[in-house]
Amino acid sequence: MKLTAGAGALALSFTLAACGGETASEEPEKKAAPKGDGTFTVGQLLPQTGSLAFLGPPEFAGVDLAVKEINEAGGVLDKPVASHKADEGDSDSGIAPAEADGLLSKKSDVIIGTASSGMAKTVVDKIMSAGTVLFSGANTSTDFDEGDFSKPDLYFRTSPSDILQGAVLSNLLIEDGRSNVAILARQDAYGETLAEQIKVNLEDSGAKVATTSFYSQDATSFEAQVNEIAGSGADAVVVVSFEEVKKIMPQLIAAGAGPAKLPTYFVDGNTADYSDTFKKGELKGVKGTIPGAETSDDFKARLATVDPSLKDYAYAAECYDATIVAALAAVAAENDSGEAVAEQIIDVTTGGTKVKTFAEGVELLKKGEDIDYDGVSGPIELGETGSPTAASIGIYQYDDKSQIAPVKYISGQI
Structure with missing residues (x-):
């Protein structure tokens, strides 16, 4: 890892061992992803109550703004995106699994959340087993790049470990x-x-x-x-x-x-x-x-269109970008199912032509071009474990x- 900052910063460098996993030749042949129902549905499992409730407003606002702008650009696969909200709570309330069930019952293809790494661990197996993507804008635990998570699956995040x-x-x-x-x-x-x-x-x-x-x-x-x-x-x-x-x-x-x-x-x-x-x-x-990168005045103004009372912006950009990336992945897959989306998420953030908005990305994808989405939170550049490689x-x-x-x-x- 290399860190760069303004004048006077110490230069630090770190060498990280690559996470273990099967090589391409060892991977079993993949089955075709199931076809979605035609409506790209985003669940929001974020803190409305509990010890991280202060992070809820900017995170919900980030997702809401992304959904708003995606739909203004024509939606996903020519249909408006559907969105549903739920409360992850915290370890005291223990409501995250039941709230996740509610989002799955509403046919969520992607669930944006959770804010807490600990809460993610209580729901990630349930969500992935349902064929739904769990895409966090705030999880930072190193555990999500290790063990079973070091292999391609349905878990992703836009926040660095x-x-x-x-x-x-x-x-x-x-x-x-x-x-x-x-x-x-x-x-x-x-x-x-x-x-x-x-x-x-x-x-x-x-x-x-x-x-x-x-x-x-x-x-x-x-x-x-x-x-x-x-x-x-x-x-x-x-x-x-x-x-x-x-x-x-x-x-x-x-x-x-x-x-x-x-x-x-x-x-x-x-x-x-x-x-x-x-x-x-x-x-x-x-x-x-x-x-996260600096929150621009433009992005703050856009967030105000969905939450005029917003004062804090922590992880708003990361949740916004997670939603945009997932939507672009559905367009690239021509399929809104969670498993199809998961197969395209890394691809739309690496290589290809740089794009900074959903509308730009869709235009190029419809022409058959490869894209590399760089968002309001930074370059993203998701690696093989589903986590950012630069931030x-x-x-x-x-x-x-x-x-x-x-x-x-x-x-x-x-």
Whole structure:
């Protein structure tokens, strides 16, 4: 992996072992994909409730905008796209499987979701077994490029794995002069993976990890973990969490380990607007990372046509692009079934003539040309595991009103 940024950034390079899998000669002969019902149907399994509910509005808006623009361009296979929404919830509610069943009963060919890697693991087998694509705009767990997921299947994502975010955040810590970092993280697939990636990259760069303290994903008190961080002698702390950061930060501040005394860093699961949550100055100077390229003013204006109240934009672009890519794949396959779509998803994001909109892509596909869709989230370039091979990570910083603004964007190849 190579990272590039503005002047002053450290140059880091990583060599990643290729995921194991069968060679082309070992693959069994593929059966023809079943024919779809003629209507390309998009399910949305995204957070309306739970610890990631703050990510729901931009993600739903991204899908809604894509569906709107696809239909304005003539739809898929000359028919309007159908769309249905459902709530992934979180581990406390456990509603994701039942909500997924509802979307499958509505004949969803592709389901955009989930936001949480952990929630994806609870529904991915069910969805793929139904012949439906699960296409996430926000899953970042490295697990989705390993084991059975390293082989072609019906799972895809437009957000890069935490290998990239871990490297970028570690690079940022080193740039800022941090050499003895404490990590406070959720004990789940997301928290454990990202904490490990941060630790590995810090240590590879010569820094130390003072302590890594995990808390249960359903914890209501963080006293033991906060005391461990406060007493670790660290010169910075990385908080890998979801919405529970609203409870964690007051405890860190009370323990003398808040941002005013201990430089603090967030990740994509908790980097959000907290102007209505924290007191003036409490988060000032905190930095965070969110996968994705800069959200352009044009894209924000287009999102406002489907959600005028939208204020946060995390993963809106990735969910938009996942929907566009899936629709282009259906056009390329001349078949709206999930299995047919899956066979074309990687092809429409690599090689061929560059296109940046659904309308451009359809025009070329109808002429029999190969296309390479580059979206609002970046180059995409999906690899054989269904994950991006190139992406961007944004670095954000909080002001004294607990609002975030982008500082710079890091591009990387995985």
